[in-house]
Amino acid sequence: MIKSEVKTTCSYCGVGCGIIVKKDNNNKVFVEGDKDHPVNKGMLCSKGMNLHYVANDTSDRILYPEMRWSRSHPRERVSWDDALDRAASVFKSIIKKHGPDSVAFYVSGQSLTEEYYIANKLTKGFIGTNNIDTNSRLCMSSAVVGYKKTFGEDSVPISYADIELADTFLITGANPAWCHPILFRRLEKHKEDNPNVKIIVIDPRKTDTANFADLHLQLLPGTDVVLYNAIGRCLYKSGLIDEDFIANNTDGFKAYKDLILGTSLRKASKICGVSEDDIKKAAKYIGLSKGFISMWAMGLNQSVVGTDKNVSLLNLSLITGQVGKPGAGPFSLTGQPNAMGGREVGGMANLLAVHKDLMNEEHRREVAQFWGVDKINPKPGLTATEMFDALESGKLKAVWIACTNPLVSLPNLNKIEKAMKSSKFVVVQDISHKSDTVGFADLVLPAAGWLEKEGTMTNSERRISYLPKEIEAPGEARPDVEIFCDFAQRMGFRGFNFNNASEIYDEYASMTKGTNIDVSFLNYDRLKTEGTFQWPVPEHRHQGTPRLFADKKFYTPSQRAQFNIPSTIENTSVLPSDDFPLILTTGRVRDQWHTMTKTGKVSRLKTHYPTPVLEINPVDAYLYKIKDGDITEIKGENGEVRVRAKVTDTIKKGVVFLPMHWGKQLQSNLNRANNLTNTHVDPTSKEPDFKFTRVAVSKY
Ligand code: SF4
Structure with a gap:
């Protein structure tokens, strides 16, 4: 017998799906997707739909100091x-x-x-x-710096509603099919309804997201800046740029033009491990699009050149004038539910x-x-x-x-x-x-x-x-x-x-008055009765702001968006050597969240990817005498990991992948991907280089 029902938000990823929580007479809770919520329209992914298990199971809880x-x-x-x-x-x-x-x-x-x-x-x-x-700091700080450098402030310009208005998507360094599933469902539906929509994916792995793409550029890790610049070069050479937008609303184009013309397409193709034709095709999709959205996550941010990757990607939105209008803009996908609130x-x-x-x-x-x-x-x-x-x-x-x-x-x-x-x-x-x-x-x-x-x-x-x-x-x-x-x-x-959290929110909200993130006209009463709001909410009865920069006035001193020149086009990570010939990249799996303290409690979430495995290309597996299912020892300069191998051509030759979730759950420290990861950070954002650690792999 259900005795109460409330609306809330999923506590996992930054998609922010609406959830209806029902409570029975025994105070057990049940969850379902909120059909009226603008983000998920009733849908929930595997993690969200199992949140009631986490809330009802208190067996692991810390109960007293x-x-x-x-x-x-x-x-x-x-x-x-x-x-x-x-x-x-x-x-x-x-x-x-x-x-x-x-x-x-x-x-x-x-x-x-x-x-x-x-x-x-x-x-x-x-x-x-x-x-x-x-x-x-481990997930979004490079994106924060990228936005500040380009737009003058840490401001995501667009909304999920822009997905249904766009016709070309560049998804890079992200696997939303697994990590932002409800956002990805919206993208799938949009493409299903509009077969002409083009999806480009840039990733060293053939992820489920890449499998859905019209074009997958399987680049070598760390070469993103060169690839984005090469796409910029093709756009420029083909005349597929927005000259009016560049002239009226940006600074720094001349230096950017010199940069992108400074590396030939052939050279860029060789550096990135992506064919010239595919780079040209990506540029054509972007250049001919009426609404272009780029989406990215940790593949860009978690890098010693994370800031450079971000600004180079944002430059593509500027050169095509694809910002501040419906169905267009650069969209960083936050991993955590309130990474954005923390920045505010x-x-x-x-x-x-x-x-x-x-x-x-x-x-x-x-x-x-x-x-x-x-x-x-x-x-x-x-x-x-x-x-x-x-x-x-x-x-x-x-x-x-x-x-x-x-x-x-x-x-x-x-x-x-x-x-x-x-x-x-x-x-x-x-x-x-x-x-x-x-x-x-x-x-x-x-x-x-x-x-x-x-x-x-x-x-x-x-x-x-x-x-x-x-x-x-x-x-x-x-x-x-x-x-x-x-x-x-x-x-x-x-x-x-x-006296309560509402008073704290009111103090914070009053502090925002007159700023670009003004929510001084938002309070718990409005949030409870009217639902969710996108900042800024700067006036009484204001309904929130789905899109920033519609007036093309950016938050920089000149009010113009800035083309930024990356400090280097090189990958400054420590490169593979004879002793450590492979590049380790780490990431998430579909049904687990962070360090598994919550999702690890739910049996049904363990079936998809029950234990950590090393994904390795068949060519590398042959070279290092590893068969599918073998226990492998992965050694790096900071430590080692021992897990079974999964030999798969979904990963590029020369690159191996480990999931980042496991700690001591399996009674051993040797499952932890971060035993291996290096301590290098981006010099500006200070975000660690999780996506590039050199390692050696052998059969244990
Ligand atoms: Fe929760 Fe993210 Fe899944 Fe939505 S997509 S239900 S916010 S984990």
Whole structure:
């Protein structure tokens, strides 16, 4: 017997599907797709439709705070008062002795906007350090830099509704068929209804997305910039460019033209491993299109040249004038449900709230004034990987990790383990004992999960959704905002005395007034009664903004979009050698999410890809004497992995693939792809190079 029903949003990927949650008399929940939701129109993918199992199963949940007084003692149950008093006392004493930059917070793209906002206010406003970063550093930071450089601000210009208005799609470094499935279903339906729609996929793997494409360019990893420039060259040479748009709305075309003409098509084809004809064909599809959308994800962002890949792709939208009009624009696909919301509240070590610039003195002064503090520290904080380097070296003494599992997700995990052991004090605030990171905590704080707290999230298309509380959290678990605010007050800070999440949202929303992400006319009442909104929502009764830059006024000082010249066309990753001849690339599988603390609990989600396997091309398998199903040893400069081989021609020769989800679930550390990944990062975005690590493979 169903006793209540609420609308909410899926807690997994950045597509942001609407879900109806029904609760029965025993407080068990059931989920179904929300037919009225503009994103998914009732559809859910395998992960979303099994979310009720995750919510109903509390067997793995952290139920009460646990603390240890020293590393030689086991953790034991303590009260919330004891836990937070100890946290405040340790943080105060470390800050007093070593300064505010000796502590850090590492949060998550799965945190709600209110949680992100409060954690940033606490760290940047009151503790006085910018040492707060997020796992979004691992997925979106290159896209953020790309948008800022091109449009003047981190602004995704278009909506999912533009999919049905476009006729050409370039999907690059992404596999939405598996990782953004409902978005991909919309694309499939659009093509089914309009067979003339063209889909180009650029990927070293023949993914399900690539199998659906009209044209698959199976490039060599790391050569994306050369390929986009070669497509730009063909567009220019064929006259398939929008000269009016370029002349009236952009800067920097001359330098871009010189760049793309500087490399011959033949040379580019050789570098990328893609035929000249296919490059020309891609350019023709794009150049003749009335509505061109590019979509990308981690294949571009997770690279030492992630920023260069992003700006080079965005240049293709500028040269064709395909931005600010229906069915056109560059569309970065966020991996996490609230990576966008985190960016709005300044959830990275180099950002300030409401898209203000940490390096701008006036912006720092405005934020300080709003929060009622003397000043904001001008020094950029430690980014995700820098934070763990600093823990290892002893420069950073304490870290507070909330809603993320770096012991599976960060690169070079053997180093991350050392860093955790070197730290003086580790707080882990999470929902599940299945998180590998919990094992390293001095203090564990039980957090409330999806449906157990209220708040908001923003999906990939700037759509803000309200997520209600529908069930009680198990044990003594508390909403993250409550935990952060309680801690802040025990630190002696004013400004954290909120009665509920709605008041926190209102404070954030009022801070956006007059900015490009103005949501000052949005509040919980409107979100609850009118549904979701795409920012900005700058006026009373405003219905949100599906498309940015329709007036062709960009957020740069000149109001013109900027062609950017990549700092290099080379791939600056460490290239294969005789000892490590293959390129390892990592990624997601269809039915698992991140480090499997949630999806790993659902039996039916394990059938599709039950254990991690190494995907290897038949030619390489022959060369290294590996047969399908053999246990292989993959060795890199940072560690090793042992998993079975899957010999398949879906992967390009010279490249191998490992899924990134597995930690210790299989009672071994040797399943972790990130034992191998290197620590190189993009020099601007500081995003790690997950897609390019040199390795050697042999039969075990
Ligand atoms: Fe959830 Fe993403 Fe699947 Fe939609 S596509 S149901 S948001 S995981």
